Amino acid sequence: MRLLRIFNKKVKFSSIRYYSVVRQGFEYVNEDDVNYFKSVLGERNVITDEEELAIVNTDWLKTMKGSSGVLLQPSCPSEVSKVLSYCNSRRLAVVPQGGNTGLVGGSVPIFDEIVLSTKRLNKILSLDPVTGILSCESGCILEALDNKAAEYDLMMPLDLGAKGSCHIGGNVATNAGGIRLLRYGNLHGSILGLEAVLANGERLDMMTTNKKDNTGYDLKHLFVGSEGTLGIITKVAVQCAQRPNSFHVAFLGLESFENVLKTVQSAKQSLNEILSSCEFMDDESMECVTKNLGLRLPIQRHPFYMLLETSGSSSYHDEEKLNDFLEKSFNSGVILDGTLTGEPSKIKDMWALRERIAEGLLRDGYCYKYDVSVPLSKFYDLVTDMRERLGSSVVRCCGYGHLGDGNLHLNLTGEIFDPDVFALIEPYVYERVGDWKGSISAEHGLGYKKRNYIHLSKSQSAISLMQQLKSLLDPNGILNPYKVLPSFK
Amino acid sequence: MRLLRIFNKKVKFSSIRYYSVVRQGFEYVNEDDVNYFKSVLGERNVITDEEELAIVNTDWLKTMKGSSGVLLQPSCPSEVSKVLSYCNSRRLAVVPQGGNTGLVGGSVPIFDEIVLSTKRLNKILSLDPVTGILSCESGCILEALDNKAAEYDLMMPLDLGAKGSCHIGGNVATNAGGIRLLRYGNLHGSILGLEAVLANGERLDMMTTNKKDNTGYDLKHLFVGSEGTLGIITKVAVQCAQRPNSFHVAFLGLESFENVLKTVQSAKQSLNEILSSCEFMDDESMECVTKNLGLRLPIQRHPFYMLLETSGSSSYHDEEKLNDFLEKSFNSGVILDGTLTGEPSKIKDMWALRERIAEGLLRDGYCYKYDVSVPLSKFYDLVTDMRERLGSSVVRCCGYGHLGDGNLHLNLTGEIFDPDVFALIEPYVYERVGDWKGSISAEHGLGYKKRNYIHLSKSQSAISLMQQLKSLLDPNGILNPYKVLPSFK
Structure with a gap:
């Protein structure tokens, strides 16, 4: 049994049950594995240096720290395929990582999972100025794509604070929202095609640069928002918007x-x-x-x-x-x-x-972050309710967000992380959202931190089908374990 | 072996292999079955009258005619659930039917499948004037929903020629496109929630009226565009657009x-x-x-x-x-x-x-209809190419469509259906589209008529995963058999 370290402040993190987790029976990476990876990716794209690993083991909020001993940096989809095929046969767990800007612990290892970075999958493949359709590899940085689009009076259909470092593959894998969603809709609408490498190394080709294609089940949507647990996205085709003047x-x-x-x-x-x-x-x-x-x-x-x-x-x-x-x-x-x-x-x-x-809040010390959808009639009630509940035990309790989409960011700060305050917030806040038939994660995803609350926003029948899909696509469970799906069946 | 009847003109239809199909080993509906359906739905919602059946056995284009002996008209999702659970245990095949306005033979029986109509699932459940989110049962007629939305300065995000008779459930099941897609995107973007009844009668609750919800795999997308082969859609929540002045x-x-x-x-x-x-x-x-x-x-x-x-x-x-x-x-x-x-x-x-x-073309006699996505640079080449290929063997060869979305409607007319002309068109037209990496069905779906060309627009790995999903969700294959997925493995 291992507990998550909250380490951006020196805090003893003890017994918050929602963060406890048991390592599944994966193999441990050994020297032969490292040598195999080096033979596929080249020496310098298999990183075992501790300092470099410390970065990819830690989430953006600095609330989680894994202990992966290997970072892999494939440069093309076929390398991703070879690596996953090997890991699957060896039962080695893998966490895919883009810009590592997620807020729910979805892109860092929980234990010693191999980190597979998409940063070298950074080629723009095509951009059609008439249709506005851009295709690229998944490690392209959102802002770089938007700059490219701008050359043709086009614009990426999403924009978010992390645009300077987040990868389009991560955006798609988490169905990232942001400030333009009100106008351009979510990524299920604007992603036209995908390639994902499955756990067994199979390259599932769902790429297309057709805006319309009603030929069979639209499988790409399984991967949009599945946070790297069903496959690793290697290519995307996006419908850009016309850039406003x-x-x-x-x-x-x-x-x-x-x-x-x-x-x-x-x-x-x-x-x-x-x-x-x-x-x-x-x-x-x-x-x-x-x-x-x-x-x-x-x-x-x-x-x-x-x-x-x-x-x-x-x-x-x-x-x-x-x-x-x-x-x-x-x-x-x-x-x-x-x-x-x-x-x-x-x-x-x-x-x-x-x-x-978000940056300002972190200056208070520690920030408890919640990203929920609630009916507009209840939108601010959640903030006032939490303010009453927590009183002076927090420095600040505030609400902001994408109101036009019904998406509230509820944030509470303290000088340091306090398990007693945390226990007052969770699961209470999620349960209230659940009572109102809201969503306990509007845009951030479930990752590691929220997965055990999934039942508050999804029906048992849906969760059970998700588990069946996970078993179908990743029978050994090597892809981003301990994320999205609840730890209980 | 049974061949499709082309019966809107008196034509002897002989040997076009793409339309040949063998009845699968389903049971035949017997008197006990009919009595069970009557006990669930009431006497008058189990229709065995030949005249009424003739209508639902025939597609809108009058190119296909099934021989179903029973039409069921459930009035609520729980009745759909009871009926499917029974059919699944008895291995009786079922074709769901909305407004029956499809163009690819997706909503009519091929043999004696039971027709399950959604026409009585016609309740509007809610409409929020601020968020613009409408939820309703799947048998609501698109135009009726649009009229309702108009009362609040809102508008359905899709519009198509068949709006006066098509059902929203059918729109969603076929990912219907139409003339507003350019502006408001496709239904993957605007459908927020769904309920579908699975083959075994389980009600899969994916309903939500939250615009944003990133909690787990977004399963509803499996059903959008799956043409009733994975489940029968009983409820939908739609993001309406603001109505322009x-x-x-x-x-x-x-x-x-x-x-x-x-x-x-x-x-x-x-x-x-x-x-x-x-x-x-x-x-x-x-x-x-x-x-x-x-x-x-x-x-x-x-x-x-x-x-x-x-x-x-x-x-x-x-x-x-x-x-x-x-x-x-x-x-x-x-x-x-x-x-x-x-x-x-x-x-x-x-x-x-x-x-x-479309109406004008039918006056020529018979119309061979193709709905494809092609790169804009090739958009009209397909028309001129077919015109050359077919010469005077057709009355007319014309192209029109949703150019802004890369979607061409290629239509060829003759006085009557001519197998020799047909053989000149298919598979040639699909193969050309495939060569250009277009889509052999931009918005109409595959249904029965196009299913065996799926490989021209989808990769083998994708088709194989589709088949696995079908087996997972409908192991007895009772839901809309002979549709979407190819007859070969």
């Missing part, structure tokens, strides 16, 4: 959550096709970034804030629509204060207020 | 296909967020609707035509964008002629030119 951001102050909801609806109606983000922040979130990061609010303090982004093909038209909308909202008293900009540097500043909250 | 249609005449492609790209760039359809018709298609249906073209005759639709929140802005775009296109000589309207009745007339082509 014009961006505007409105930063609004509101008095009540009721008015926030009114504004969501009226913004959707009035701004319709140009609305590209509809974000929400409470005052505690803004207090955090102003106090901890020294950022400045562009308007007076208010209990609630919204950030609306529009993007379109005519700056003049978009501004006119936004002005009309804001005027109506002010006149009706729904919005108390607000500022609108089309200037790139000011847009960046306003977005920073929203995007840097 | 303003619609405009431009009808354009062009001299070359090269200019058509230039116009696709410039329309996407200039009209970006307001472009909602980008359709293509060749002159033969337009000759067909003018001659066979008496419709009138709004512009002079040209070799190629495009229909562009925009929709947005401001009529004034949209018109300005469209005028700018059209002016530029005329000035550069890319477009030879065109007309633009925002008047509903004129919009309807222009859309009729595109939407009534």
